[in-house]
Amino acid sequence: MATVDITGVRKSFGGREVLAQLDLAMQDGELICLLGPSGCGKTTLLRIIAGFIAPDSGQVTVAGKDVTKLSASQRRMGMVFQSYSLFPNMSALDNVRFGPRVAGRPKAEQMKRAGELLELVGLSAHAQKFPHQLSGGQQQRVALARALAVQPQVLLLDEPLSALDAKVRVQLRDEIRRIQRETGVTTVLVTHDQEEALSISDRVAVMNGGRLLQVASPSAIYRTPADGFVARFIGSGAVFAGVAEGDAVRMGKLSLPAAAASDHHGRPVELFVRPEHVRLEAMNGHVPPGFLGADVRETTFLGSLTRVRVALHDAEGDAGLWADLPSEHAEAFKPGSRVVAKWDQNAVRVMPQA
């Protein structure tokens, strides 16, 4: 178990900058997710931590020791890959004891450790099976046990769930979290799945274009995104660009209420409204004060909730707004019907335009 400090790490491939002067400090026993779209540099950062790629500049420090120049095999970091990567010629048990075996540990110790870890991941009954005899979820559990067998200082998970089907993914996600808490190993997980990142992490590091945009707890990332990209990338919502005017954002003829707009008075801003903050009511001939007139465009049934997309009247273009309503209440809102919309103006986020 150890702290991990990334300091001033840069990396370019063929003249293209993939990581730009990146700093990140991870606490002992923390699970941190590197989250971002494809090509944002998250996997490159993970591979630099693992020792598979050398940074152009900067330092990787583990438990206060500079490991930047150490090879991957000297770093004591367990890694789980997207493609399972179990050794096909070995049983589950032999896969798990591979680390202690190459480290020259006595065979009895190898077997004991591998047995304990297979039990931890719930696969004791499958110890003698070969990778091709195991399901994807089971293979990934074995890979996790194998990575933990070397008693790593840091556990690195490179999109470990993305090759699995939805149900197994959720199951294994919870299991990874349970095992991480039980072992207390500092863990870095790379994913492009925001739900996965928000549900499993102590902190989420959102990346884009080789930069860290925000590092915070999942709830802070969701509630107070640092900028428009983070707001758009995490969860869903409507973004309106306009100019802050008192307690509202002016967008053409529309004045969109937002308490936080007063902090940016006179400046171009983006207003971000999440669907759960929007209330819709049927229009009874007029638009009451504090409401905005809108037309329902479409509805999407999501189970207990229904997402309703409306277009605001007097908005430039087809400015859309989403509202998540309990499904039993949403039936009244048919596409084409006229409604009035309102949102909690203290909950919406106002950010300077980039």
Added chain:
Amino acid sequence: MNRLGIGGWSILVLAALFFGVPLVMTFAFSLWEGGDSYGFSAYQVLWHSPRLFEAASLSAELAVATVAAIIVLLVPAMIFMNLYAPRLRPLFEFIANLPFVVPAIALVAGLSALITGPDWLVETPFYLVIPYFFLALPYAFRSIDVGLKSIDLQTLTEAGLSLGAGMGQIVTLVVLPSLRSAIVGLTLLTLAVAFGEFTFANVLLFHTYAVYIDELGEHEVTGAAALSVASFLATWLAMLGVMYAGRSRTAK
């Protein structure tokens, strides 16, 4: 019948005749003992011929040495190329295909001019391992290439490294065992090359299996026919081995 159609079956029968008739005739000829007499005397003579077993065991030793050279030199080179220098693939492909386009007689002339020592190598039949290595290269390259493509070499290597293993341990404990069927395939193909190669051995005056068949044909024609049939059977058994190894891999 319906799936192949009359045209398909006709081609199949013609092909069977084309390949089967010479073999059956060779077998019939190998049984001829002069006049109207037929029997297995040619096979009995072969069975009791010490020179045959000397030649066959020499070819077997050369085949084993060639396979060892391929495993020691070519397999690590291809692992290195796949992991660290994938841009060199066209060069590897070019070199691997060279034996197909350079005539054997040109190769033997070039080889004997280029490699003139040391004596412990050039004066023994094991000198032939050098040309056999190159003759087997196209088949060995393909076998290993298919084997390496069937495993995720990059990720397996990185998994091994992250678990603290060195490259030597990864190659011997993970990569080579995962290439088992590819190595079986290249072994059988190299065996076929070593047993069938005539030009190098004959020019360099080594008495290998192919040279023995040629010599036998000059004064004992039915014996040569019997040996050819036996060689066919051995080759088929070898091919069955390749198919079995390939099927095991597919099943996984």
